[in-house]
Amino acid sequence: MNLTKHGHACVVLSDGERRLVIDPGAFTDPSALEGATAVLVTHEHADHFVADQLKSALEASPELEVWTNTSVAAQLEGSGSRVHVVGHGDVVTAAGFEVSVHGELHADLHPDIPRVANIGFLVDGRVFHPGDAFTVPEAPVTTLLLPLHAPWSRTGEVIDYVREVHADQAYSVHDGLLNEAGFAVIGGLVGRGPKTPTPFSRLATGETVEV
Numbered sequence: 001m002n003l004t005k006h007g008h009a010c011v012v013l014s015d016g017e018r019r020l021v022i023d024p025g026a027f028t029d030p031s032a033l034e035g036a037t038a039v040l041v042t043h044e045h046a047d048h049f050v051a052d053q054l055k056s057a058l059e060a061s062p063e064l065e066v067w068t069n070t071s072v073a074a075q076l077e078g079s080g081s082r083v084h085v086v087g088h089g090d091v092v093t094a095a096g097f098e099v100s101v102h103g104e105l106h107a108d109l110h111p112d113i114p115r116v117a118n119i120g121f122l123v124d125g126r127v128f129h130p131g132d133a134f135t136v137p138e139a140p141v142t143t144l145l146l147p148l149h150a151p152w153s154r155t156g157e158v159i160d161y162v163r164e165v166h167a168d169q170a171y172s173v174h175d176g177l178l179n180e181a182g183f184a185v186i187g188g189l190v191g192r193g194p195k196t197p198t199p200f201s202r203l204a205t206g207e208t209v210e211v
Helices: 051-060 070-074 155-165 180-190
Strands: 002-005 011-015 018-022 038-040 065-068 083-085 091-094 097-102 120-123 127-129 143-147 169-173 208-210
Touching: 002 169, 018 120, 065 070, 065 091, 070 083, 143 155, 155 180
Parallel strands: 018 038, 038 065, 065 083, 127 143, 143 169
Antiparallel strands: 002 011, 002 208, 011 018, 091 097, 097 120, 120 127
């Protein structure tokens, strides 16, 4: 399949006519949803999910379906049976891809800030998007979409996470707040050293790779 980066946390996976969008949030151009028949949303934060934008896409495309958690689905009320609630351990078919669901909660930011629900998606047993968490799926991962920079993480945690997942390759996501200098510093630390065997890189918005 092909993987295309669409800004910050959003990627599109495609294979022929099949097109699956993950986390089209506020930092993503709405055009990422064009031609899609399935959307996966990891959690409710605006950089991953914009309710009005996704409602408009559902209205414009009768074939479009969404898989997400309970809190996101509640914000799409009125969209009918095309919005599916899933949780840890579920396996579904979306846009012809097999998708398994992993994890339950957003990473902890601060004791005073409540944690929201967060689920990660492993697509066709190859590509894993964890959302805003350092969830390690029970199955092997070929391509890890690595949340590189966030208010809830430290660079040391990012390094430990990419090592623990031990994917064949990793591409950064959740990097929309980093300028080039910031990416050079953090990306260099993540990809450094013999204990990090996973090749790591950043895709430009609109860039596509085969995975």
